[in-house]
Amino acid sequence: MASSSQSGKQLQEIHQATVRFAGDSGDGMQLVGSQFADLSSLMGNAIRTEPDFPSEIRAPAGSLAGVSGYQLHFADEEVTTPGDEPYVLVAMNPAALKVNLPEVQTGGVLIVNQDEFNAANLAKARYPTNPLEDGSLAGYRVVPVPMTRLNDEATRVAELSSRERARCKNFFALGVVLWLYDRPLQPLLEWMMKKFRKTRDVMAANGAALRAGYNFANTTELFRVHYHVAPAKLPKGRYRRVNGNEAMALGLIAATHRAGRTLLYASYPITPASEILHELSRHKEFDVRTLQCEDEIAACCAAIGGSFAGAIGVTGTSGPGLALKTEAMGLAVMTELPLVIINVQRAGPSTGMPTKTEQADLLMALYGRHGESPLAVLAASSPADCFPVAFEAVRLATKYMTPVLVLSDSFLANSAEAMALPKPKDLPDLSIPSPTQATPDFAPYRRDPNTLARPWAIPGTAGLEHRIGGLEKQDGSGLVTYDADNHRKMVELRARKIDGIARDIPPARVDGEARGDLLLVSWGSTYGAITAAVKSARAEGHSVSHLHLRHLHPLPANVGEVLRGFRQVLVPENNLGQLCLVLRSRFLVDAKPLPKVEGRPFLIREIRNAIEQELRHA
Amino acid sequence: MPSPTLPVMPQPAGKPLDLDCLRTLTRKDFQTDQEVRWCPGCGDYAILATVQKVLAGLGIPRHQFVFVSGIGCSSRFPYYMNTYGFHGIHGRAPAIAMGVKCANPDLSVWVVTGDGDGLSIGTNHLIHAIRRNLDINILLFNNRIYGLTKGQYSPTSEFGKKTKSSPLGTIERPIWPVRTALAAQATFVARTLYSDPAHLTRTLEAAARHRGTSFIEILQNCKVFNEGAFEDIVDRSQADELRINLEHGKPVRFGPNGRLGLTLRNLEPSIVNLESTDLAADAILTHNAEADSPALAELLAALNPPAFPMAFGVFRQVSRPVYEELLMEQVNEATRKRGPGDLARLFKSGTTWQVE
Incomplete structure (x- = not known):
C-alpha cells in the first residue's frame, strides 16, 4: 500500500x-x-x-x-x-x-x-x-x-x-x-x-x-x-522498555517483596552480569542489600549466609564466575537453603569472548558440581522473560529450600523489548513462614511431606538453635553421620525433592500441532529466532512445531510424550548440542543438534534453512 | 458465651519453655549433646570450654549467637556449641559470616578458623572481612600444621619445618596472623594461647565487647602432628622470659619482676635490663593499643623467639564505623527519602508507555 x-x-x-x-x-x-x-x-x-x-x-x-x-x-x-x-x-x-x-x-x-x-x-x-x-x-x-x-x-x-x-x-x-x-x-x-x-x-x-x-x-x-x-495489536496496559538484566533485577525485587523477605544480593563485577548489581543497588528502599564481594566464591557464600539468616540470598555472575561458585553451590544443596544463582552466559571457555553471547553452560548448570548435587535450573527466553523467571526462581528456592540456577545470556542481558508491567497485586504471594518458636517436633531436616523441604528456621529464633554444614546429615535430625544407609537415603531424598518440582510447574506447551514431522526444541535466548522461523515455516504449510523449555531441571513431566509425537527432533542451541545430549539420554529419541557458536544469536533465516533441510531429508 | 482466657502457648514436651532471657546462663547451656571428637589432649578442648564460659557471661541469649566455620579440626567447633551454627566450606567462613551479619545485624557472629583455613585457602576472605570491619569475632586457632589432612606444613609453619609434605624442610616463610590482620586495618587484634585460660578469657571478653571485627590468634598445640608447637611459650616456668603481656598504657616489660623492658633504636626494638642500666624509665616503650598508627602494634606483633619474647594481649583496639551499620544506614536513608518500596512505582520508573 x-x-x-x-x-x-x-x-x-x-x-x-x-x-x-x-x-x-x-x-x-x-x-x-x-x-x-x-x-x-x-x-x-x-x-x-x-x-x-x-x-x-x-x-x-x-x-x-x-x-x-x-x-x-x-x-x-x-x-x-x-x-x-x-x-x-x-x-x-x-x-x-x-x-x-x-x-x-x-x-x-x-x-x-x-x-x-x-x-x-x-x-x-x-x-x-x-x-x-x-x-x-x-x-x-x-x-x-x-x-x-x-x-x-x-x-x-x-x-x-x-x-x-x-x-x-x-x-x-x-x-x-x-x-x-x-x-x-x-x-x-x-x-x-x-x-x-x-x-x-x-x-x-x-x-x-x-x-x-x-x-x-x-x-x-x-x-x-x-x-x-502501523501500530501492533498489543494487549492493553502499561509497558516498559527493559533489557534482560533490568528485568532480572526487577523480578528479584518483586519476588522478594512478595515473599516479605530481605533481598541480599552478593556479587562480584563481571561482564555481562554487573548491570544486575548496578540496578539492584539503586533500589535500597525495598530493603535490598547489595554486597560487592571480594570474589565470586565470597559472593556465593555471602548469599548462602544471608539465606541462613532469613534473607533471600541471590548471587549473579557469568560463566567463569559460575565455575568458581560451584563448591559453594554444593554447600547450598547440602544445607538445603534457598539460593538463587544467576548465570548471564557468555562465550567461553575461560575468558573467551566476554561481550559475546553463548549458551554453553547448560551441562555445567545441570551437572557441574561434585557429588550427586541436584538443583533446579531455569532459563529465560527473552529480555522481558527474565522478570517471571527471576520470580519463579525465588518461588522454587524458598518453597523447596534449594538453590535455583537461572540461565540468561549476553544477548538477553543487553537486548531490550517491551515488557507488559504486571499489577503488583496480581503477583502471587510468595511468603514462606519460618517457624517462630520451639515445638516438640522441630528438627532442622524434618521435611514437609509434600515438598520434602526442610524448615527454614532462622538464627535469632529462641529454642530452634541448630547446626548445619557441608557434612552429610542424618535424615530428620540433621546431625552429622557417615552411616551408609543414611547417605543413600539422603542422596535419594535430595534428588526426589528436586524431581518433585515437576509436579509444581506447567506442562510443556507445544507451539503448533502436538504431532507432526518436525519438532524444534529450545531453551533460553534462541526462543525468538526459532519462534519466528517456525511461524513462517508453518505459514508455508510445513508440519513444524516448537517446544520451548523454561524449566531445564526438572523438565516438565510431559516432555518425553511431546518428543515422541514427532518424526524428527531438531535442537538449535548456541553450543555444540548440550540440551540435545540431555534429551537423547533421557528420552532415547533421535534428536539432532543445530549448533551455532559464533558469539552471536541465531538469525531467523538460519533456523528456517535448517527446517527446510530437515524436512527435505525426512 | 466463652470466658476470656489466655491463649495456650505450645510447649516442648517434657519440660517447660526455657527462655534464655529469663535466667542467667552457664557454660552448660552452650554444650551440645554431640560427642566432642578432637584428639585427646588437643588444645581445642580448652578453647571450647573457655568460649562457652565467656559466652554465658555476655548477657546475650543463646539464640542470638551464630558460629560459622570453614574446614579443619578447629572448624568442627560449631557442632559443639548449642547456638546457631554453620560449618561451611574451606576458607569461606568470613564470607558466610558476612552474609549472616548483613542479613541480620542483631546477631552475635563468631568465626572459627585455623591457620590453614584462614590463612591459606581463605586469606582473601579473612582480609576483606577485617578491612570492612563487620561487627564479628574471628578466632584463628594457630597450631602451625594441617591436622585434619594428617600433617602437612601450614602457611604458619616455621621456615625449614619437616613434615609429611616437606621431608627436607619447608622452603617458604610463614605468614603471621596478627600482622596480616593489622595490615588489613583490623580494629581489634589480639594474641592469646590455649593453655592460659585466664588470659584467653580476658581476651575473648574484650573481643566480644569490641564493636567491629575482632581478630584473635589463639596459639595452640597439635598433639598428633605438631606436638610442642609452642612448647617454650606454653611452658609456665619460662613464661616470664618468653611472654610479654601487653597492657594498654603500660610500659612494655617482661621477665621476673618486670626487670626487662623493650626500647626502640632506629625503629629496631631491643631489650634492656632495667636493673643493670641507668636508662630513664620513660625510655621503655609504652603500649598504646589505641594509637592512630598501627606501627607500634606491628612492631610488637613481629617480636619472635629466640631473639625476643612473644607478645600477647590486645595489640590494637580502635573505633571505626561498622560495615553492616553503614549498609543499613543506606537502606534506611533510601527508605526515608523515597518511602518504603512500592512495586508499582518501581515498575514505572523506566521508559514506560500506555497501550490503549
Whole structure:
C-alpha cells in the first residue's frame, strides 16, 4: 500500500523494519537508537533492540575496534528478535560502514555521513579507496549526507563551541531516520526538554539538529519513498522498555517483596552480569542489600549466609564466575537453603569472548558440581522473560529450600523489548513462614511431606538453635553421620525433592500441532529466532512445531510424550548440542543438534534453512 | 458465651519453655549433646570450654549467637556449641559470616578458623572481612600444621619445618596472623594461647565487647602432628622470659619482676635490663593499643623467639564505623527519602508507555 504525502514523496505501508545506527563509540549511537526504540513503542509498534558495544572501553576514534552499533526491529505485529539483517544502516564514519555492511540486506539503504569519508578516516577503517566512489556499494541504495556540515550550520543557534555542536550530529542522523519512518518529532523534542533542561544550549542545539535532519530528508531528492509501520495489536496496559538484566533485577525485587523477605544480593563485577548489581543497588528502599564481594566464591557464600539468616540470598555472575561458585553451590544443596544463582552466559571457555553471547553452560548448570548435587535450573527466553523467571526462581528456592540456577545470556542481558508491567497485586504471594518458636517436633531436616523441604528456621529464633554444614546429615535430625544407609537415603531424598518440582510447574506447551514431522526444541535466548522461523515455516504449510523449555531441571513431566509425537527432533542451541545430549539420554529419541557458536544469536533465516533441510531429508 | 482466657502457648514436651532471657546462663547451656571428637589432649578442648564460659557471661541469649566455620579440626567447633551454627566450606567462613551479619545485624557472629583455613585457602576472605570491619569475632586457632589432612606444613609453619609434605624442610616463610590482620586495618587484634585460660578469657571478653571485627590468634598445640608447637611459650616456668603481656598504657616489660623492658633504636626494638642500666624509665616503650598508627602494634606483633619474647594481649583496639551499620544506614536513608518500596512505582520508573 502506498500513498503520496504532502511533500510529494511516496509513503509506503510496511509491516516491519530493521534499522541499525552505527558510529564511533563517542557518537551517541546507543542514545539515538534507544530514543528511536522508545518512539516506536510510543507509536504502538512491537520492538526488540540489540546494542553492539565495542569490547574496548575507549578504542581510538574512527577505528574499526571503536564502532558502536544499535539495532532496532519494529513491527505491526509481535517481534521476537532484533531482526536478521538491517534494511537501513546509518553509518557515521567509514569504520562504522565497514564493520556493519556485511550484515545489511542486499539492496538495503545506507545513510552515510559523507563528510567523515576523508583520507584519514578511510585509512583508519583500512579502506584502500573511498567506498562511496569506487562502486563497491553498487548493490545498495547509498544516501550520502553531508551530516557534519549540515549539523554545523543548523546548530549555530546555540552558544556552544564547534566541538560541542559537532556532538549533536547523532540527532541530525536520527532526524533523517524519523522522516524515513514517518515519525513525529514532537515526543523527542519534549524528551529533550526534560533531558537537557539544565543545559539549554545543548537542548536547543540537539533540537535544531533533529529538525534539520528531518527537513533535509523531507526536501532532498535523495529520498523518494518513506515508510509507515502501523501500530501492533498489543494487549492493553502499561509497558516498559527493559533489557534482560533490568528485568532480572526487577523480578528479584518483586519476588522478594512478595515473599516479605530481605533481598541480599552478593556479587562480584563481571561482564555481562554487573548491570544486575548496578540496578539492584539503586533500589535500597525495598530493603535490598547489595554486597560487592571480594570474589565470586565470597559472593556465593555471602548469599548462602544471608539465606541462613532469613534473607533471600541471590548471587549473579557469568560463566567463569559460575565455575568458581560451584563448591559453594554444593554447600547450598547440602544445607538445603534457598539460593538463587544467576548465570548471564557468555562465550567461553575461560575468558573467551566476554561481550559475546553463548549458551554453553547448560551441562555445567545441570551437572557441574561434585557429588550427586541436584538443583533446579531455569532459563529465560527473552529480555522481558527474565522478570517471571527471576520470580519463579525465588518461588522454587524458598518453597523447596534449594538453590535455583537461572540461565540468561549476553544477548538477553543487553537486548531490550517491551515488557507488559504486571499489577503488583496480581503477583502471587510468595511468603514462606519460618517457624517462630520451639515445638516438640522441630528438627532442622524434618521435611514437609509434600515438598520434602526442610524448615527454614532462622538464627535469632529462641529454642530452634541448630547446626548445619557441608557434612552429610542424618535424615530428620540433621546431625552429622557417615552411616551408609543414611547417605543413600539422603542422596535419594535430595534428588526426589528436586524431581518433585515437576509436579509444581506447567506442562510443556507445544507451539503448533502436538504431532507432526518436525519438532524444534529450545531453551533460553534462541526462543525468538526459532519462534519466528517456525511461524513462517508453518505459514508455508510445513508440519513444524516448537517446544520451548523454561524449566531445564526438572523438565516438565510431559516432555518425553511431546518428543515422541514427532518424526524428527531438531535442537538449535548456541553450543555444540548440550540440551540435545540431555534429551537423547533421557528420552532415547533421535534428536539432532543445530549448533551455532559464533558469539552471536541465531538469525531467523538460519533456523528456517535448517527446517527446510530437515524436512527435505525426512 | 466463652470466658476470656489466655491463649495456650505450645510447649516442648517434657519440660517447660526455657527462655534464655529469663535466667542467667552457664557454660552448660552452650554444650551440645554431640560427642566432642578432637584428639585427646588437643588444645581445642580448652578453647571450647573457655568460649562457652565467656559466652554465658555476655548477657546475650543463646539464640542470638551464630558460629560459622570453614574446614579443619578447629572448624568442627560449631557442632559443639548449642547456638546457631554453620560449618561451611574451606576458607569461606568470613564470607558466610558476612552474609549472616548483613542479613541480620542483631546477631552475635563468631568465626572459627585455623591457620590453614584462614590463612591459606581463605586469606582473601579473612582480609576483606577485617578491612570492612563487620561487627564479628574471628578466632584463628594457630597450631602451625594441617591436622585434619594428617600433617602437612601450614602457611604458619616455621621456615625449614619437616613434615609429611616437606621431608627436607619447608622452603617458604610463614605468614603471621596478627600482622596480616593489622595490615588489613583490623580494629581489634589480639594474641592469646590455649593453655592460659585466664588470659584467653580476658581476651575473648574484650573481643566480644569490641564493636567491629575482632581478630584473635589463639596459639595452640597439635598433639598428633605438631606436638610442642609452642612448647617454650606454653611452658609456665619460662613464661616470664618468653611472654610479654601487653597492657594498654603500660610500659612494655617482661621477665621476673618486670626487670626487662623493650626500647626502640632506629625503629629496631631491643631489650634492656632495667636493673643493670641507668636508662630513664620513660625510655621503655609504652603500649598504646589505641594509637592512630598501627606501627607500634606491628612492631610488637613481629617480636619472635629466640631473639625476643612473644607478645600477647590486645595489640590494637580502635573505633571505626561498622560495615553492616553503614549498609543499613543506606537502606534506611533510601527508605526515608523515597518511602518504603512500592512495586508499582518501581515498575514505572523506566521508559514506560500506555497501550490503549
